[in-house]
Amino acid sequence: MIEAIIIDGLVTGAVFALLAVGFTLIYGVAGVTNLAHGSFFMLGAYMFSVFGPHGFLKLEAIQALILATIFVAIIASIFYRLSINPIIDDAVAVLVVTVSVAIIFQQIVLLVFGPGFFVVPPFTSGSTAILGLMTPNSRLVSAVISMALFISLWIFISRTKIGAAMRAASQDREVAMLMGINTERLYMLTMAISAALAGIAGIFIASSTTGVAAASMWLSPLAMSFAIVILGGLGSIKGTLIGAFIIGYAESAVANLVPEGGAIVSVVPFLVMVLILVIRPKGLFGKRIEMEE
Amino acid sequence: MVTTYLTRIYSSFTAHVFDIPPRMLALLLFSFLVVLPIGGLNQYVLGILASANVLAIFAASWDLLVGRTGQISLGHALFFGGGAYITALLFENYGLPFWITIPIAVLITTLFALLIGFPCLRVKGPYLALVTMAFPIIIGSIVGWAPLVDIFHGEIGFRGLPRFFPFLKIQDQALAEYYLTLLLLFISSVILYKIANSKTGIVLVSILDDEVASKASGINVTRYKLMAFAISGLFASLAGCTQAHLLKLANPPMLSLSWSFIPVIVTFLGGIGTIYGPLLGAYIYYILDRYVLTILVKIPPEFVYAKLLIFTAIVVILILKWPRGLARFTTDKLQDLEEARDIEERGPKIWKTYKKKKKIV
Numbered sequence: 109m110i111e112a113i114i115i116d117g118l119v120t121g122a123v124f125a126l127l128a129v130g131f132t133l134i135y136g137v138a139g140v141t142n143l144a145h146g147s148f149f150m151l152g153a154y155m156f157s158v159f160g161p162h163g164f165l166k167l168e169a170i171q172a173l174i175l176a177t178i179f180v181a182i183i184a185s186i187f188y189r190l191s192i193n194p195i196i197d198d199a200v201a202v203l204v205v206t207v208s209v210a211i212i213f214q215q216i217v218l219l220v221f222g223p224g225f226f227v228v229p230p231f232t233s234g235s236t237a238i239l240g241l242m243t244p245n246s247r248l249v250s251a252v253i254s255m256a257l258f259i260s261l262w263i264f265i266s267r268t269k270i271g272a273a274m275r276a277a278s279q280d281r282e283v284a285m286l287m288g289i290n291t292e293r294l295y296m297l298t299m300a301i302s303a304a305l306a307g308i309a310g311i312f313i314a315s316s317t318t319g320v321a322a323a324s325m326w327l328s329p330l331a332m333s334f335a336i337v338i339l340g341g342l343g344s345i346k347g348t349l350i351g352a353f354i355i356g357y358a359e360s361a362v363a364n365l366v367p368e369g370g371a372i373v374s375v376v377p378f379l380v381m382v383l384i385l386v387i388r389p390k391g392l393f394g395k396r397i398e399m400e401e
Numbered sequence: 402m403v404t405t406y407l408t409r410i411y412s413s414f415t416a417h418v419f420d421i422p423p424r425m426l427a428l429l430l431f432s433f434l435v436v437l438p439i440g441g442l443n444q445y446v447l448g449i450l451a452s453a454n455v456l457a458i459f460a461a462s463w464d465l466l467v468g469r470t471g472q473i474s475l476g477h478a479l480f481f482g483g484g485a486y487i488t489a490l491l492f493e494n495y496g497l498p499f500w501i502t503i504p505i506a507v508l509i510t511t512l513f514a515l516l517i518g519f520p521c522l523r524v525k526g527p528y529l530a531l532v533t534m535a536f537p538i539i540i541g542s543i544v545g546w547a548p549l550v551d552i553f554h555g556e557i558g559f560r561g562l563p564r565f566f567p568f569l570k571i572q573d574q575a576l577a578e579y580y581l582t583l584l585l586l587f588i589s590s591v592i593l594y595k596i597a598n599s600k601t602g603i604v605l606v607s608i609l610d611d612e613v614a615s616k617a618s619g620i621n622v623t624r625y626k627l628m629a630f631a632i633s634g635l636f637a638s639l640a641g642c643t644q645a646h647l648l649k650l651a652n653p654p655m656l657s658l659s660w661s662f663i664p665v666i667v668t669f670l671g672g673i674g675t676i677y678g679p680l681l682g683a684y685i686y687y688i689l690d691r692y693v694l695t696i697l698v699k700i701p702p703e704f705v706y707a708k709l710l711i712f713t714a715i716v717v718i719l720i721l722k723w724p725r726g727l728a729r730f731t732t733d734k735l736q737d738l739e740e741a742r743d744i745e746e747r748g749p750k751i752w753k754t755y756k757k758k759k760k761i762v
Contacts (some may be wrong), residue, residue, distance in 0.1 A: 141527035194721055200473055201720050203530050204665060207475060208713045211662060215710035223706075247591075327538065327658065334531050375542050378535040383533050386520040 111239040113360050119247045120317070121356025122254040127309035127329055128336035128348050129261060131304030136343035137278045138295040140192055141199070143206040145306055145333060146326030147213040148180050152307025153314030153321035154217060155179050157228045173311055177304045184303030188296050196295070210326055215258035217323040225320040228311075250312035257308065261301075262345060274298060278343070306333075328374050335381035357382060426731070427677040429589075434583055438576055447575040448647070453687040454582035455644045456667060458589045460679035462636035463664035465593050466676030469602060470629045471609035472522065477535035477637050477664055479540060482656035484510045484638030485645035486544065488558035490552075499565060503642040507635055514634030515627060522626045534661065541656035558652025567645055582643060586680070589636050594676045596632060605629055637664075659709060666712045669719050672726020681728045686712070 131145045155176035159165045167175065191209060195201040230246040237243075265271035277284040277291050285291050310329070314321045336355050340347025359376050438447065463477050487506035491497050497505075520543070521532050544553045566577045596602055604625050607615045616622050645651045654660070663686070664679070671682025694700055694708055 139532075143527075143530075191717055191721065199526055200471065203473055203475075203527055204669075205720055207530075207662070208665075208717045211658075211713045212710055212717070215706045215713070218706040219704060219710070221411055303615050331531065331535060331538075338528075377538055382532055382535050382539070385524050385528055 109364060111241045113357065113364050115238060115241060115243055115247075116355065116360035116364065117357035119251040119356075120360055121353035122251040122258075123309050123312045123317075123334060124332060124356050125258055125349050125352035126254045126305050126312075128333040128340075128352055129258060129345060130305035130309075131333040132337045132343055132345065132348050133261075133274075133339075134298055134302040135304075135337070137194065137298045140196065140202055140295075140299075141197075141206070141297075142192075142302070143203060143330060144187065144210040144213065144326075144329030145302070146328070147210045148184060148303040148306040149212060149310035149313075149329045150217065150302075150321065150323065150326045151183065152176055152180050152230055152310035153325070154221060154226060155307070156228055156231075156311040156315065157321060160229055160231075162227075162229050169229075173308070174230065176311060177307050180307035181300040181304040185300045188299040192299075193292065193295075210330075214323050214326060221323070223323065225322050228314040228319060228321050230319070231311075232313050244316060246316040250316045254309070257305065258349065261305070265345070270294075270297070289330060295401050328377050331381050332377035335377050335384060338381070338384050375380045426728075427680060430680065431583075431587060438579060441727070444572060444575040447579045449687055449691050450653055451575075451579045451582040452644070453683045454579075454586040455640045455647065456663065456686065457586050457683035458643075459637055460664040460667035460671070460683055461590055461593050461676055462633045462640065464668045464673060464676055464679050465597055466629050466633035467635075468668065468676075469597055469605045469609065470626055472626060473530045474533040474633075475530045475632075475658075475665070476535070476537045476661050477633075478656050478658070478660035479533070479537040480510050480514060480634040481641035481644070481660055482537060482651070482653075483513065483540065484641035485651035485655050486553070486559075487638075488642045489643050489651035491561055492562055493559060494749065499563065499642075499646055503639070503646075506642050507638050510641075511631050511635045512640035514631045518627050518630035518634075520675035522623060522630065522678045527712035534658070537656045537661060541653050544656065545653045556648060556653055558655075559645075560624065560650050562646055562649045562651070564649065578647060582647070585639065585643060589639065589682060590676065593632075593636065597676050599629070601625070662709075662713070666716050668726075669716050670727055672728040674732070675726070675728055676728050678728035681731075682726070686728065 127145075127149060128150075131142065134140050134142050134145075156172050157163055157168050159172035159175045159179075161167070161169060161172070163172070165172070165175075187209060191205050192202060195205060200361045230244065232245045232249055235244045238248075249312060250331060265274060273284065273289045273294055276287065277289060277294055281291055306329075310321075310325075314325075332355065336351040338351075339354060340349070340351030355377070358380065362376050377389075405644055434450075437450070442450075459477070459481060463474065463481075467475075484506045487509050488499070488502040491502040491505060492499075517536060521529060524532060543549065544558075545556050547555065549555075564574060564578070565581055566574050569577055597605075604615070604620055607618075607620070608622055608625060612622055641655065644655070667682040667686050668679045669682070670685050671678030671680065689712070690708060692710065700707055723730070
């Protein structure tokens with residue numbers, strides 16, 4: 109039991125970190141609360157299945173993964189350009205528009221793929237024994253790739269020139285513009301990266317943990333990433349990583365310890381989110397979130 | 402020469418004849434609705450109109466909260482579905498008639514709104530939107546949860562609630578229900594409109610415009626926000642109870658995200674922050690939904706998802722291109738105005754920026 113919780117929590121935490129870091133990235137850089145973040149998670153899973161070994165294109169798993177990620181990134185860029193860019197200064201409008209777009213994506217997926225569950229194949233077969241527990245290879249691979257991507261994102265933001273531009277834009281948009289940064293294009297790039305990471309997380313979760321994709325699977329990842337981001341402190345990448353592991357372990361503990369936990373597990377992110385916001389909106393590490401005007 | 406003369410006549414006509422406040426237009430709409438069934442509508446149409454009335458109450462309650470105080474709630478289905486469930490529970494367990502169950506349900510839901518509003522309203526903006534969005538999802542999954550199937554009847558929900566006027570003939574029932582919902586709509590929209598334009602309403606708008614300044618002026622911001630939340634919950638749950646009796650059921654979809662989102666659609670169709678806008682929006686919504694998309698376009702049943710898709714797309718386009726909504730557009734055109742004159746007609750400015758200076762570590 110305890111081994112299962114350790115491994116489950118590790119894998120879920122790593123993938124959730126990937127999901128949540130995209131959310132915190134676009135919030136931190138562009139100030140956009142993207143309620144359509146979960147939709148990219150869902151789209152990633154569906155696209156992987158479409159491009160994947162049993163789908164229409166019958167590509168290798170890794171090719172399908174890359175293609176699906178690029179597809180999601182392009183969709184996100186178009187979405188940013190058409191619907192967020194004109195109203196980026198209006199926080200309330202952004203909220204309503206992004207949640208509308210999330211519902212639009214859900215309805216499109218329902219129209220195209222139908223209301224049932226959509227089988228997503230695992231991208232590797234076989235399993236390895238860890239701590240005396242047979243763990244599917246696909247879960248291990250997804251955890252490793254997630255961590256690798258997370259670290260490379262960190263390096264990207266802290267070492268490269270574009271990363272510096274992102275940090276500059278997050279500190280002060282006007283001054284960044286004066287320094288010659290094209291913030292519009294930068295925000296679009298940030299949105300694309302953020303959506304791509306969410307898409308990869310969706311592929312990993314759908315193919316290695318649940319095995320299915322459904323049109324309604326955007327809401328609970330959204331709540332999940334929000335909970336993680338608030339727990340770790342908004343805009344902080346380090347905090348996101350820690351928050352993701354805490355919530356990943358919490359979820360795997362509920363799934364493994366509570367009888368009939370499988371049915372409740374989808375409510376966990378919402379409960380955690382409400383509890384954090386209501387009890388300790390500052391986040392775990394005591395950083396003050398600027399919620400006052 | 403002639404054209405200039407005609408233009409002058411036209412502008413003087415619009416300035417003097419059509420120079421009526423929007424609430425008069427709303428009253429005209431009401432009187433039209435009162436005489437509407439005289440032509441002899443069939444039962445089906447009357448049922449749809451009754452639902453439109455209920456939706457108008459629901460959307461107006463959302464508009465009071467969001468359009469006036471700027472507290473964005475994406476979980477109004479909580480009050481709507483909650484009210485429906487409480488009436489159904491009271492009817493099934495105690496066999497009470499609707500004129501007892503509905504007030505009790507409304508009262509309980511309002512108390513619940515106060516209870517959850519107190520911690521929720523400490524957060525704002527995107528946080529509040531997500532917290533409110535989470536509540537109906539949590540309650541909905543509790544209601545649909547397998548071990549509680551004896552109390553809430555799981556995914557099926559309650560069926561066979563009584564109609565409002567079981568002693569009348571079938572055709573008269575629909576008519577009576579239509580007039581009942583119209584009466585409820587009239588009373589609630591008058592109350593909501595009066596609240597929105599009273600001193601309290603001005604305080605609410607001041608909170609929307611600048612919360613810090615309102616605080617500095619000695620306004621107990623939390624109390625007013627909580628009050629708006631509770632009033633909004635009250636009317637939303639009234640709408641939910643009425644809907645439950647109209648449809649004779651209460652089920653988990655009434656707590657779903659789409660019922661949280663329908664008032665958003667309706668309010669943006671009509672015009673946010675006006676209270677009378679959603680009344681128009683509800684009728685436009687039902688005309689689009691039941692006439693244009695069902696009879697004119699004939700969407701096949703397997704593409705029923707396209708409906709919500711179309712409505713949501715309409716909302717996005719409205720926000721991007723036409724954020725003032727249809728009701729205000731109409732009144733502006735009638736009065737030939739470039740800029741709206743006062744707060745009642747322009748409504749508060751809903752679009753405002755939150756500070757967004759976050760550092761990436």
